[in-house]
Amino acid sequence: MVNTQIADLFEEIASLLELHGESNPFRVRAYRRAALTLKNLTESVSDIAERGELDDIPGIGKDLAGKIREYLKSGRITLREDLKRNTPDFMLRMLEIPGMGPKTARTIHERFKPGGYPELKKLARSGALRELPGIREKTERHILEGIEITERKHSRVSIGEALPLARSLVAGLSRLDAVDRADAAGSLRRMRETIGDVDILVASSSPQAVMDAFVKMDGVWKVLAHGHARSSVVMREGMQVDLRVVEKECYGAALLYFTGSKDHSIRLRGLAKKKGYKINEYGLFEIRSGKRIASAEKDIYEALGLAYIPPELREDRGEIEAAARKRLPRLVELKDLKGDLHAHTDWTDGVDSIRAMAEAAQKMGLEYLAVTDHSRSLHIAGGLSSERLSEHSAAVRELNKTMPGIRLLAGAEVDVLEDGSLDYPSDLLEKLDFVVASIHSGFRQGKARLTERLVRAMRSGRVDLIGHPTGRLFGERNAYELDFDLVFKTAAETRTALEINGCPERLDLDDLRIREAVRAGVTLAVSSDAHSKSHFNNLEYGVGTARRGWCEKDDILNCLPLKELLKKNRP
DNA sequence: GCCGTTTTCGGCCCGACTGTTTTCAGTCG
Numbered sequence: 167m168v169n170t171q172i173a174d175l176f177e178e179i180a181s182l183l184e185l186h187g188e189s190n191p192f193r194v195r196a197y198r199r200a201a202l203t204l205k206n207l208t209e210s211v212s213d214i215a216e217r218g219e220l221d222d223i224p225g226i227g228k229d230l231a232g233k234i235r236e237y238l239k240s241g242r243i244t245l246r247e248d249l250k251r252n253t254p255d256f257m258l259r260m261l262e263i264p265g266m267g268p269k270t271a272r273t274i275h276e277r278f279k280p281g282g283y284p285e286l287k288k289l290a291r292s293g294a295l296r297e298l299p300g301i302r303e304k305t306e307r308h309i310l311e312g313i314e315i316t317e318r319k320h321s322r323v324s325i326g327e328a329l330p331l332a333r334s335l336v337a338g339l340s341r342l343d344a345v346d347r348a349d350a351a352g353s354l355r356r357m358r359e360t361i362g363d364v365d366i367l368v369a370s371s372s373p374q375a376v377m378d379a380f381v382k383m384d385g386v387w388k389v390l391a392h393g394h395a396r397s398s399v400v401m402r403e404g405m406q407v408d409l410r411v412v413e414k415e416c417y418g419a420a421l422l423y424f425t426g427s428k429d430h431s432i433r434l435r436g437l438a439k440k441k442g443y444k445i446n447e448y449g450l451f452e453i454r455s456g457k458r459i460a461s462a463e464k465d466i467y468e469a470l471g472l473a474y475i476p477p478e479l480r481e482d483r484g485e486i487e488a489a490a491r492k493r494l495p496r497l498v499e500l501k502d503l504k505g506d507l508h509a510h511t512d513w514t515d516g517v518d519s520i521r522a523m524a525e526a527a528q529k530m531g532l533e534y535l536a537v538t539d540h541s542r543s544l545h546i547a548g549g550l551s552s553e554r555l556s557e558h559s560a561a562v563r564e565l566n567k568t569m570p571g572i573r574l575l576a577g578a579e580v581d582v583l584e585d586g587s588l589d590y591p592s593d594l595l596e597k598l599d600f601v602v603a604s605i606h607s608g609f610r611q612g613k614a615r616l617t618e619r620l621v622r623a624m625r626s627g628r629v630d631l632i633g634h635p636t637g638r639l640f641g642e643r644n645a646y647e648l649d650f651d652l653v654f655k656t657a658a659e660t661r662t663a664l665e666i667n668g669c670p671e672r673l674d675l676d677d678l679r680i681r682e683a684v685r686a687g688v689t690l691a692v693s694s695d696a697h698s699k700s701h702f703n704n705l706e707y708g709v710g711t712a713r714r715g716w717c718e719k720d721d722i723l724n725c726l727p728l729k730e731l732l733k734k735n736r737p
Numbered sequence: 738g739c740c741g742t743t744t745t746c747g748g749c750c751c752g753a754c755t756g757t758t759t760t761c762a763g764t765c766g
Contacts, residue, residue, distance in 0.1 A: 192749055196738035227739050265755085267764050300763080304756060352766090363766085391765095393754055398765090408766075410753090423751090428766070435750040440743085446751055 169204045169211050172237050175246055176201035176230075181261055182249035184268035199225045202429065206483055208678050212238050256281055263312040264390065270305075273298050283313055315388065318404045321362075324640050325707055326670025328354055328361035328405065335407065338383055339368055344375040346414050351424035355477045357710030359673045360640070363406040367424050373411035380409050416448040418462035423447040429482035430475075437470050437486070478713040497713040498692075500706055502725045505534035507631055508579065508602050508665065508693035509701075513558050514539040515547035516697040520565055520574070526699035528572040534728045536575040536600040537562050541589035543581045544606055550578070552594055559598065573728055575599035579633055584608040586622030588629070595628040599732075602665070602693075604633030613647040620653055624662040631691050631723070632657070634667040634674040641671070650679065654686035663691045663723045666715075668708025669701070680715025691723040 180197035188194055203225045204211065214220055215238055220231035233243050260271040277298055280286040289295050290306045332350040339348045345368050349355070352365030370376045377397045381389045390398040390406070398408045412420040423431060423446065431445075438445045444453050449461040450469055460466045464474045472489040476497055479485040488494045510516035511523050518526070520537055527535040539558060540549040550558055559576035566574050577600035581589040588595065588603060595601055603623045605616070623629050635653070636645035657664050664683055667674045672695065675683065683690060692708035694701050712722065719725045726734065 190738080193738050195749080200738085225739070229738060265764065269763060300757065302757065308755085365766085391754055396753055396766095398754090424766085426766080428750095431766095432750055439750080444751085447753095 167210065168238070169207050172211060172234055173201040173204040175237065175243055176204070176233075178258075179243070179246050179249065181258060181268070182246070182253055185253055185257055185261075185272055186249060187268075187272065196225070196230070199429070200230050206481070206678070208682050254279070254281070256286075260286070263309065263316050265308050265312050270301070273300070283317075287313060311388065315390075315400055318400075322360035323405060324670040325354065325357065325359055325361055325673075325710070326704075327403075328364055329707075331401070331403075331405065332364045332366065332407075335364070335366060335383065339366065339376065339380065339409075342376060342379055344370045344372040344379075346370055347417060349421065351410075351421055352408075352426060355425045356427065356480055357478050357707070357714055359670075359676065359711065361405075363408055365424055366407065366409045367417070367420055368409065368411045369414045369417045370411050371413060376411050377409070410447075412447065416461055418464075419445070419449040419460075419466060420447045422463045422466060425477050425480060427481050430480040430486070433482055433486050434466075434470065437472075441470065443469065476713065478710060479716070481714075495716045495718050498709060498717045498719045498722050498725065500709045501531070502719045502722070503532065503692060503705060503709065504727050505532050505536070505724045505731065506530075506694050506696070506702065506705065507536040507575075507577075507600060507691050507724050508538050508633060508667070509535060509696040510539055510547075510579070511537060513554070513561075514544075514549060518699050520562060521569070522699055523696065524565065524569055524572055524574055526696075526702055528569075530702045530705070532572065534573040534575060534731070536577040536602070538577040538579040538600065538602045541578055541580040543583065543589045549581075549589075552590060555590065555594065577601060579604055580629075581606050582619050582623045584611070584619070586619040588623060588626055592626070592628055600631070601629050602631045602633045603629040605637055609637055609643070609646050613649060616646050617649040617652055620648070621656045624656045624660045627660075629662055631663045631665055631693075633665050633693070634669075634672050634695070635664050636674050636676075636679070638674050638676075639671055640673075645674070645676075650682060651686075654683050654688050657683070657689075658687040661689070663689045666690050666692045666708050666712050666717075667695050668692060668704035668706070668711070669695045670704065670707050673707060673711045675715070677711055677714035680712060680717060684715065684717060684721050689723050690717060690721055693724075 176197045180194045183194050203223060211234055215235055220226055220234055221228060237243050257271055257275045260266050278289055280289060290309045295301050295306050296303060332354050336348045336350055339345050347369040349367050351367045353361050354364060368376055373394050377392060377394060380397055381392050381399055385401050386399045387402045388400040396410050400406050410424055435445050442453050444451045449458040450466045451458050460469045467474050473492050473494050475485050475489050506527060509523055511520045512518060524535055540547040542549045542551050555578060562574045562576040577598050579602040582603050582605045583589055620632060638645035664675060666680060692705060692712050694704040696702050
């Protein structure tokens, strides 16, 4: 996507400017901010450029608009080419080392011009770097450790990995006598689909004791920083965890600050300043008197004239304006889900029986579960033949007689074949209670044909829900391109729901597309796509993503009680 | 480089930790 390409170039320009000693930090920030804005855009900048509306984008002025146009026209940005020509590749890569910023990278490069990590390591080991100003033995050691961390650390991990780790750390910390309260903050609390660092906040009146225990916790590999208010460690799996300890009185303000996002915080602080206040992690203060006005999250928002903004919305994507007008959505919650409409069993590629899955769903407090095993063409997953599907439905219905408290729906996840037809005959689908249709093959067909497949499936009149609509798989496969205007329009017209697949490797649709879909009047469904009992946890990730997409309860099909679901589905 | 109920100049969020420093610079979130 062209937006991402330009965003990456803007980020690169920002780093290059710093390396070249750019004296105006705000110029650098302007590029970084613009990069983030572009990544958050759902519309392609080339469309916006065609309408001549580039400088309507916040943070994009005359100059940056010009650079975007230059890229769209020529595929290059002259400033970036010029800077790049005068910057060795490794100088830029040195910035990836934690603790290594532009000033240090530049100093080292000017004197030694190392061409890669091996050379830099040799310099640090030999003690050669310490002849530079500001660098002594400890800095050398930190550079060596930083390189080691860079080599070990994988980039962002899915929330499915990060959340359980964070919860076990929070539980461990909560057991300490010195700890009054502990929470995961940062991008985890905002339920971002991927997590860079895990941020944990603790309230305690004996911070040093908490910190000392933290850096010695199980699984800690390296200690990056160990202070009395803040510490950072790297876990054996390579994930960085930052811990911040504050007094109980500041907990809300610290939670606000530590949850971010950075851009949301910056906006809040700007607002505060205009009102004569100052926000830091200890509270909201009146500048004139130095008095603390508020410290709970809610109270701080209120003092700024804003409604309370749930963490999932704190991305500076219009939530501050909406909060000022008291027009924030009432976000869907996990407890609003009445059922799950997409799950697999040991009839195909799931590991648990229909009964075991039903019991697990019931334990989650669900009223209904659609059992949607794979269709015949998906051989790799042991897709059911037409005959087997009939037996499957019969087994599901038989079980309903013996299991009070949960209603099982006989369903299928039917493949949308390469020509857009469905993988079971129409009369067979007609007999099912619930039909999920998904694309599992032919991902490379291109935007027009993939869109046409989904449109045809929706127009078949046999499909209730489109499963994982963009096919993305975290770390494996990017979302395929679709004509979303057409997909959303068709979904709304045919009253076909689109899935928010809660599997953490999918989270498909993603937050931005969900928001677009809601605006287009599309109904969504949060599904677990569970392949085992434990996967019903996925619903939590799905709801988190739905909330990031500004979904209310009424936008979600499986928030309907069973009766209404059946009525709506088969009128 | 952007932006404007402090509007075309002069601002731009704020604090912790570390190391190399005697009062601060660099980096990070």
